[in-house]
Amino acid sequence: MSELNIRNWVYINDQEAVMNDEQQFSFKKEDTADQKLEQLYRSLGVAYPKFFKMDAQSKLGWASAEYLCEGGKVFATNAPEERALVLSNQKSSLDTDEQYQQSLNNQEEFLPSPSVFVYTLANIVAGEICIRHGIKGENNFLISERFDAEALVNYTRILFEEELCKQCLLGWVEAYRGRFKSILWLVEKGESTDDRLFTVKNLNQLYQKSEL
Amino acid sequence: MSELIANLKQQIVQQLNLVDIDPASIDENAPLFGEGLGLDSIDALELILLMQKNYQIKVATAEEGQKVFSSVKAMADFIVANKKA
Amino acid sequence: MHKPVYIVNDHILSVMGTSTDSNWNSVLKEESGIALIDPLFPSDQAIYGSQLKAYPVVNKKATKLENMFLYSIQETLRQTSIKSSNDRLMLFVSTTKGNIDGLGNKKQQPSDRVELHAMTHFIQQELGLVHTPMIVSNACISGVLAIQTAALYIKHGLIDHAIVAGGDLFSKFTLSGFYAFKALSAGICKPFDKSRDGINLGEAIGTVLLTSDPAAAKALYAVEVKGYGSSNDANHISGPSRDGSGLALAVRKAVRHIRTEDIGFINAHGTATLYNDNMESLAFQQLGLGNVPLNSLKAYYGHTLGAAGVLEVIISIRSLLNNTIVKSLGYEEAGTEGTVNVARTFIKKEIHTVLKTASGFGGCNSALILRKA
Numbered sequence: 001m002s003e004l005n006i007r008n009w010v011y012i013n014d015q016e017a018v019m020n021d022e023q024q025f026s027f028k029k030e031d032t033a034d035q036k037l038e039q040l041y042r043s044l045g046v047a048y049p050k051f052f053k054m055d056a057q058s059k060l061g062w063a064s065a066e067y068l069c070e071g072g073k074v075f076a077t078n079a080p081e082e083r084a085l086v087l088s089n090q091k092s093s094l095d096t097d098e099q100y101q102q103s104l105n106n107q108e109e110f111l112p113s114p115s116v117f118v119y120t121l122a123n124i125v126a127g128e129i130c131i132r133h134g135i136k137g138e139n140n141f142l143i144s145e146r147f148d149a150e151a152l153v154n155y156t157r158i159l160f161e162e163e164l165c166k167q168c169l170l171g172w173v174e175a176y177r178g179r180f181k182s183i184l185w186l187v188e189k190g191e192s193t194d195d196r197l198f199t200v201k202n203l204n205q206l207y208q209k210s211e212l
Numbered sequence: 213m214s215e216l217i218a219n220l221k222q223q224i225v226q227q228l229n230l231v232d233i234d235p236a237s238i239d240e241n242a243p244l245f246g247e248g249l250g251l252d253s254i255d256a257l258e259l260i261l262l263m264q265k266n267y268q269i270k271v272a273t274a275e276e277g278q279k280v281f282s283s284v285k286a287m288a289d290f291i292v293a294n295k296k297a
Numbered sequence: 298m299h300k301p302v303y304i305v306n307d308h309i310l311s312v313m314g315t316s317t318d319s320n321w322n323s324v325l326k327e328e329s330g331i332a333l334i335d336p337l338f339p340s341d342q343a344i345y346g347s348q349l350k351a352y353p354v355v356n357k358k359a360t361k362l363e364n365m366f367l368y369s370i371q372e373t374l375r376q377t378s379i380k381s382s383n384d385r386l387m388l389f390v391s392t393t394k395g396n397i398d399g400l401g402n403k404k405q406q407p408s409d410r411v412e413l414h415a416m417t418h419f420i421q422q423e424l425g426l427v428h429t430p431m432i433v434s435n436a437c438i439s440g441v442l443a444i445q446t447a448a449l450y451i452k453h454g455l456i457d458h459a460i461v462a463g464g465d466l467f468s469k470f471t472l473s474g475f476y477a478f479k480a481l482s483a484g485i486c487k488p489f490d491k492s493r494d495g496i497n498l499g500e501a502i503g504t505v506l507l508t509s510d511p512a513a514a515k516a517l518y519a520v521e522v523k524g525y526g527s528s529n530d531a532n533h534i535s536g537p538s539r540d541g542s543g544l545a546l547a548v549r550k551a552v553r554h555i556r557t558e559d560i561g562f563i564n565a566h567g568t569a570t571l572y573n574d575n576m577e578s579l580a581f582q583q584l585g586l587g588n589v590p591l592n593s594l595k596a597y598y599g600h601t602l603g604a605a606g607v608l609e610v611i612i613s614i615r616s617l618l619n620n621t622i623v624k625s626l627g628y629e630e631a632g633t634e635g636t637v638n639v640a641r642t643f644i645k646k647e648i649h650t651v652l653k654t655a656s657g658f659g660g661c662n663s664a665l666i667l668r669k670a
Contacts, residue, residue, distance in 0.1 A: 081528065081546050090412070090414060092395075092412070092413050092434055094411070094412065097394075097397070097400060097470075098400065100470070100474070101400045101401060101470065104401065104470065105401070110338055112473045112477040113477065114477040114478050114535075117473075117474035118478075118534055120394075120470075120474065121393060121434075121436045121658055121659060122435070123434065123435045123436050123659040123661060124436075124534055124658065124659050126435075126529070126661075127534045127658070127659030127660045128534060130529040130531040130659075130660060131531050131532065131533070131534070131660070133531075134531050135529055136528055136530070136543065136546055137528060137529070137546075138526070138527050138528070139438075139442075139527050139528070139529050139659075140433065140435060140527070141433070141434050141435045142432060142433060142434075143413045143414055143417075143433075143434050144414060144431075144432065145414040145415075145418065154455060155446065158449045158450075158453050161453065162449065164550060
């Protein structure tokens, strides 16, 4: 099998959004997560009203994928079913779980919200990204205590070897109690420089850059 | 009636997180679903919640909802007809 | 060099029993584990579901769900020669919400282990598993997808054996959500039936053991994982695609290396919502599988979420081993746009291959092909 290389990579943390080592956006320290994510959305200049219906984790994943996929340009040569998406995080959907649980604790008024409940699954952010970019291939959502480059690289490599995909978006997306962090890679076959080879070492190095 | 309709528009925008939509710009006679506001099945369930929360009116099924939520005007008519004295 | 992968043992813990045998016997007697249940919240409809009143306590410090996992995993390993200390053995946990009931506790404790990795770490420690486990949390396809993931890890030589354990609680959290979605049935659910009106939720654990070497594992049987695939509808986060095209993509990958004529029956997702079953019927019809006997096990167990895929694979394996296609409980009259051949009775016939599918929130679908070795 020819080498897998990292075509694009993106991270968004509480301070900035960075793609391929270049800063795309920087947040004001005093702003709330909601404000930061809305500013990011506005800066992308895309009209996607559904963005405002999403929970913070989905907004974060959606914005990250917006950079990563260059408005869909990256998918020019492959069919929707050849695009895979493998995401991970530590807390699943705990941010929204807690919000939904709050509504259950309200004794006077028992009115659980379906639009909150639907985000109480880890993989809804994946669904939102798939809808936005027409990704119809392999899906997986893995929970791990820490960022696990080895698991992501192992599983993604297998998907390519099995010819279950020709491109794969993968990484980490998590929003919890007003803080957030995502790092996503777009991987495909092809020529590559050493620092863009799809290896555990490179993923860990790039992940380090995204740490505050 | 016009006050009820204005309130409803506000409440719909808030309940459904229609952030970039000016409530006054919603045509009360236009269909809520399909084109226009781009609402979906989850929004329909949220509208059922809105009716219960703000007007103490129960819309039992999604099928009933389809009629009740056909337009803002239809919602207002339904509220007037079902409002408890 | 790629290795073949086999499922060689299993265990089910549910309201229908504490062993796969007892579960299988209940299914053969057409018993449903679903009953009228305390709704846990002010509900304007009667709530039906399957919930374990009693469960084996392996460790007093463990939560209900953890005890269920521990028991089921221990039972699965007990009958084989694979020890939990084997460093080529890896645990794959399939769950959507884990210890979610802990979130409702007034004062949440670390011992509630609400986070999935904390629960899994506890299970790993208790069992003395060497390899770091993997947690698959991909809505209702988690179980089927976890089996795919484990099988790929073995096939590509990363490990030799895998335990795939799927489980979720019957919780106020999840129940109220499906209630808010107006997706709960007024009685025992009726998959693929014309009068189906929604789902029942259920509670269970299903565990399977996978290996590349059935002889070394002293296996009681061997069913090969022949095909797998997952997909996304890329259409809507809660509603299934109307035309079944997303599920069809997953199935096409799963059947890549077999002849579709060989499929003896389909164990569908069959949640008994109007849209899910309709979507599935259209998928199977467009794949040319409309005549293949099909069943859903949801009227026996309810929808057991993270357990569902694993549990249903286990019952399907029993079907293969006993040449008995299980009756699709609750089905009387056709009521889907696509034509499917729903099993109205138990069917005794020689079968060797089953297609298992699942679909879920987030627009995800997955499919497995299992074949008697």
